[in-house]
Amino acid sequence: IGIDISEKMIDIARQKYSSESKTENQQDVEFMTADCLNIPFSNESFKFVTVAYGVRNFEHLLQGYKEMFRVLEKGGQLCVIELSTPTGTLIKPFYKFYTRYIIPAVGRLISHDNRAYAYLPESIAAVPQGNEMTTLMREAGFSHACYHKLTFGVCTIYMATK
Template identity: 60%
Template structure:
């Protein structure tokens, strides 16, 4: 979805979508072929199965690298950031959108109830899998957040790092430059 939004909004020459799952890539290809706005943008869309810790691109390939709701699932987050840094051109931008834990004493209890009870229940109902979506709050809590995430990005080589919490802190946009 992010690749299609980028094609429609920014109209770049190319967009490369990457995922480990060939099934998810097939969904992306179907969506891209049905998205008239992305098709009208003139953007060449490519979807590749690849591991974000070992990207099959040469150094300095991209102007922008994005990751939406996925870095918390990287086996080694610092290695993932180093790999993103490697494939960015000098002056390029990294934009990461990730779920986060709110810090507000008013929002935090509601968030905890929602992520620990409502989301797993909905996941069980939809997928009929007892474990479905119960990993979500665990993975959100385990990933570095805020200044800790920015420190990791800087350790990977990025500069001009910033973060912008959204929706009472349940989501954060991280920006960094090469």
């Protein structure tokens, strides 16, 4: 089951996961519009919950983690992949230039919207990262919360267990 608060994103997901693109062994996926702060499923409905590049957009991140905890079975796993700000002295200047100038410029060219993707570096910088993020996960009830930085710290994978 795939959920997103945006109906347009759900439409794109449905198009990308059309019956023509499925392989023989893939299961059907149901896509639905829903708010991750109020997931419309009963307690302990899932073995796994994943979020890719979305928690930085949650209005109340702790509430979102509590909801994900609620719908996970005991022993269930949470995996969050999120953009992050690199801290290394060699990569940080390139990252700042890329996120402040290149990404917004490409976003403007593609979408014809002056604000397109300008929010990205702001939203990345505003979201808790590293130990702050795993502390929030633990506060929501998760155990064994950990993270692993990828791509010189531009992306981080967070894992936790119910």
